[in-house]
Structures are given as C-alpha cells and as structure tokens.
Amino acid sequence: MKVSDNNKNDETVMISSVSDQLDKTVMKSGINNDETVIVKAETDTLTSKPAGKLTIGSILQHRFVLKEILGSGGMGTVYRATDLRRQEAKDHQPDVAIKVLNDEFRDDPELFIALQRETKKSQLLAHPNIVTVYDFDRDGKNVFMVMELLEGQSLSKFIKEQCSGGMPFKKAWYSMKGLFLALAYAHRKNIIHSDFKPGNVMITDEGSVKVLDFGIACAAVNSEMYPADTVFNARDLGALTPAYASLEMLQGKPPSPADDVYALACVCYEILAGKHPYGRLSAEKALELNLEVPIIQGLDRRQRLAINDALALKSERRIATVDAFLAKIEPKSIWPKILGGFAIITLLALASGYYYVFNELDVVDNKTFELSPEQQLAVNDFLELAQIHFEVGYLTAPSGSNALWAYRQVLSIDPYNQQAQKGLKKIALITEQQATELFEAGKYVASLAKLEEGLEAVPKDQELLELKSHILSSGLTD
DSSP states (O other): OOOOOOOTTTOBOOOOTTOTTTBBBBOSOOOOOOOOOOOOOOOOOOOOOOOOOOOTTEEEEETTTEEEEEEESSSSSEEEEEHHHHHHTSSSSOEEEOOOOOETTTTTTHHHHHHHHHHHHHHHHOTTTTEEEEEEEEEEEEEEEOOOOOOEEEEEHHHHHOOOOOOOOHHHHHHHHHHHHHHHHHHHEEEEEEEESSEEEEEEEOOEEEEETTTTTTTOHHHHSSSGGOOOOGGGGGGGOOTTOOOOHHHOOOOOOHHHHHHHHHHHHHHHHOOOTTTTTOHHHHHTTTTTOOOOOOOHHHHHHHHHTTTTGGGGGGGOOHHHHHHHOOOSSSHHHHHHTTTTHHHHHHHHHHHHHHHHHTTOOOOOOOOHOOOHHHHHHHHHHHHHHHHHTTTSSSSTHHHHHHHHHHHOOOOOOOHHHHHHHHHHHHHHHHHHHHHHOOOOHHHHHHHHHHHHOTOOOOHHHHHHHHHTTTTOOO
C-alpha cells in the first residue's frame, strides 16, 4: 500500500479507490478533486475556475457580489463575497463566504441534496467553535450556501509549521478543548461529523478554533428530532478520509459518535506529537500490522491513557463519546485551590449575595427566567467556554475569545444567570489583585490599564473604582 507523504491532509478528493489516499476525503465515485477551504488563505495553489458562468464581479440574488476565489474542488467553489444588505446596514464585516455547487454537479439530485442537507444541519449548530452557516439558495442554475467568512489558517498548516516536533499539552489544550466542545455539541444535536481532520478545522486570527464542513455529516441512526433528514445521508456516497476514519466507517457500519472520537484522538495526537499516531495508515492497515501508538513524552499517565483509549482501533475498546473522552483527558482545574483562600469571603458574600451581586451589576431583581432547551444548551456551552478561558488566563483578552466575552454571551441569553454574574465578579477580583501588585511595583500606567479591564466586567466594583481614583488624583500617571 502506497501512503502519501506530502502531508496535504487538508485536501479533499474524490477517487474510485481508497488504497493510496489515506489522508484525503475519498468519495468512491470516480470524480476529480474536491477541496473546500472557507478562509482567506494562500491562493497560489488554487487553480480551479469558478463554477458555471460565474466570474469575479458576478452578483447572486441581487445581493452577493463575488470578490475572489478562496477554495475550489469537485463539489463546489468557495468565494469571498460582499453582502450588499450588510453593506447597506453599515455592518463592520459585510463579507461572507459563498459555496457554489460546481457546474457539473448542480443538476445531480444526490449532490444537490448533499449540499442542502449540509446547510440545514449546519444551521442547527450554533456554537462558537463551529463555522456559522447562514442560508441555502438558488439563483438560476447556481445553487449556493452562504457562510461565515473566516480569516486565519487551517489546523493542518498550523501543525505542519508550529507542531512539527509536537506541542506541550498545556499550550495546546485551549485549542484542543474547542474541538471537543464543537463535536460534543454537534453530537447533542444528533449530528456526527464523519470527516473530522486537521484540514476541516480553522484557527482564526483571533486564536479561536472553528470546525468546518459538515458536508458529509451524518444524522445519527434512528433520529427522532429530524426524521426527514435521514432521507439522504451523504455517507451513502462512501465519503471518508482513510487516515482519520474509524475501523467501523471503513467497514461500512452505521455512523456512531465513536467515529468522531477516533478522528478527534488522531488530531489531538498530531498536535501533541507532531505526527499521526499510525503514520497516516488506515485503521484497517494499522490493525492488520498490529501497530501500537507511540508514547507522547510530557503527558501524564491519565492523559496518555485517555489518548490511547480514544485511539483504540476496535469500537468495543474505544471511548464511546466525546464527553467521556473530555472527562478523561481534561486537566484538573486549579481554580478550586486558588479560590480556596477566599472561602470565608465567599460565605459572607452568599449571606448578602442577592443585594451585593445585583447592586454591582445593575440587575433589578431575580425573576424566574424560563429558557428554551436550545437557549439552555447555548448557556451551558458559553459557561464551559468561559471556564476554558479562565484556565488559560484569557480573562479579558484576546478580543472575542475571553472569559468576559463568554459571560456576556450568557447574560445576553439569561440576564439572571448567577454563574455568569459570579464569573464577572471573579474577573474583577483577579484584575484588582493584579492591579494592586502593579501599583505596589510602581507601574502605575499598567495598573490603571488593568483596573479598566476589571471595570469592564463590573463597572461599579468599589475596590477597582477606589484604586483608580487614587491613581488619577495623585497624578502618578503624569
């Protein structure tokens, strides 16, 4: 068996044989390349022409002006486009990504259904670590999907350039956990990705991770929520990526969350070790050769066991769900130890909690606020994300990817959420301590800047306001 060594595992092709395409998405149809990258990326390697008669400058539905090609392949061409409605509304980001079904496939009923299903399923996935899909439409013969435009690079490129020798777990964990949260969320929606790999993950310029291309996502078997979605299942086309496909996928068995567990474990291993756990061999070949996963140096015993269990070739030995995998590999939080010293303060705060918290945060009263199941899931996801940001020290920065932002998202859904309110107060407490240390070190300007960060979380925090007033009145920053 010939194994490709060019490491282009973010490419997507459709060929008639899977034997020598272990790290590429394979659709057993005898069709040519299918590479789709929804990102403003390096375009010097993109040679495909736009689908049909569309050219740069064409307008779809009198609304979307095509500006440049971002990616192209056997199923579709992805353009950067300006949304004239957003532009008219003076949106700060009027550009979107548009995936147009290629000329030779737009009249194929199965492939048309595949794109329609991709859109419908993706629209169910409202999560900060999953690319946002806005709409599915047709303009004449041109069928297209409108998506969030991402600025950044693929995880495959990041691994090649930044993780060739592996990345320490502590440094990699923030991005890795975003992948766990994205797939776990999709599974709760009864959707299995089925083609998860580094090429289907983007790292944005802000440092967040986004999972892309649920184009061959499979509705889980016996779906009760969306039975109509099971009329067509893109996995019936035989689409998969051998290097990241579970043994069960290669054997044609029904989709399972454990398929994504295997692919996720392969991706995590690549980030931590800089290489694929089985040398990019398929699970079938690895089983045939009785391969064992090389030990990653620097991991503790608990983390090594979690990786090994998730990489088990046979499903009966593999961790069954992403949530279970997360529970096994996630580092123990240090916050209980750090906050242990504040136990007495916490007890006192609880005694007068409602008055204190609501007075500080301008919340009038603690009404009963009924959330829909969808809203509650979103709240839980944002609270999880906030905890991740805390653990890596992202309290108020970087922009759009920090604990303060996540807690604000929670309160925009549930204004009375006490966990988010307490999280904001915790940010204020930590920044007040940091500002005090800077002040005592004579770094007054830096101390003032840190105080402003804390006041973003709790504008009426008395300790922050008093220290700020003291610095400004004393002229220490002049």
